[in-house]
Amino acid sequence: EAGVVQSPRYKIIEKKQPVAFWCNPISGHNTLYWYRQNLGQGPELLIRYENEEAVDDSQLPKDRFSAERLKGVDSTLKIQPAELGDSAVYLCASSSQGDGELFFGEGSRLTVL
Amino acid sequence: KNQVEQSPQSLIILEGKNCTLQCNYTVSPFSNLRWYKQDTGRGPVSLTIMTFSENTKSNGRYTATLDADTKQSSLHITASQLSDSASYICVVFHTGGFKTIFGAGTRLFVKA
Numbered sequence: 001e002a003g004v005v006q007s008p009r010y011k012i013i014e015k016k017q018p019v020a021f022w023c024n025p026i027s028g029h030n031t032l033y034w035y036r037q038n039l040g041q042g043p044e045l046l047i048r049y050e051n052e053e054a055v056d057d058s059q060l061p062k063d064r065f066s067a068e069r070l071k072g073v074d075s076t077l078k079i080q081p082a083e084l085g086d087s088a089v090y091l092c093a094s095s096s097q098g099d100g101e102l103f104f105g106e107g108s109r110l111t112v113l
Numbered sequence: 114k115n116q117v118e119q120s121p122q123s124l125i126i127l128e129g130k131n132c133t134l135q136c137n138y139t140v141s142p143f144s145n146l147r148w149y150k151q152d153t154g155r156g157p158v159s160l161t162i163m164t165f166s167e168n169t170k171s172n173g174r175y176t177a178t179l180d181a182d183t184k185q186s187s188l189h190i191t192a193s194q195l196s197d198s199a200s201y202i203c204v205v206f207h208t209g210g211f212k213t214i215f216g217a218g219t220r221l222f223v224k225a
Contacts, residue, residue: 004156042117042202042215043157056212091156101147102204102213104156 002026006092006105014113018080021108025073025094032069033102034077035091043091049075079110087112115140115207117216125222130193134219136186136203148177148188149202151218157202160188190221198223 005024013019025032030051035043046065048056051072060067064083069075079086089107117138126132138146145164149157161170161177163186169178174191190197200218207214 040217040220042204042217044215045212093156101159101162102157104158106154106156109154 004092004094004103004105006090006108008108009106010109010111012111012113013082015084016081018078019082019110020079021077021090021092021110023075023077023092023105025075025092026096026103029094029096029103030072031095031097031100032075033093033095034067034075035093037089037091037107039088046077046090082110082112084112086110115205115212115214117203117205117214119201119203119216119219121219122217123220123222125224126193128193128195128223128225132190132193132221134188134190134201134203134221136188136216138184138186138203138205138214138216140184140205140207140214142208143205144208145206146177146179146186147204147206148175148186149204151200151202153199160201193221193223195223195225197221 007022032049034046037043047060047067049069052069067077089109091107092105093102120135147162148160151157160175163170163179165181176189179186200220202218203216205214
């Protein structure tokens, strides 16, 4: 069974540029999460989807971050414009139920210069 | 405030030695506690999951314990190997807020 797939693995951009990350969760997993992880820290939730509905986006900086999961399967996280402080690893995870085990992708490492 | 605190922040041990990582949490109510292993540059991978009624759970050389009364958990690694070098993250599911709360992790270095 394929795991959670993320792309790109690495992205280097200049500040004020846009960037987008893509995630394909494990087949059949209705719950999808986007996390941001800074060096030496645990992941911090940005947004949680149940199917195509964003049920928790309270920590998503909505002035520059946006996300979508149009058909309740894969998802895209966008940052526009990027700032220096956005440099981090963006992790996507999925689970078969809301309090079930989280399965993480390998992450997308963003460097903003 | 619902928090997960891990100690030590980092740890260096020699290959073959045992070690114990600590996790204290203030999350309430909670339904389960998990330990994840995160290799450098990779996503976290689940090691163990315990419900509030379980006291111990093993996965090979990894043994997790849970004391729901004192709100403490530990992860014991037996006969460490070089491949155990990673971050170990304690994760508690907050039933009230339906949120997964992560600790900052313990960075373990196993030296030959």
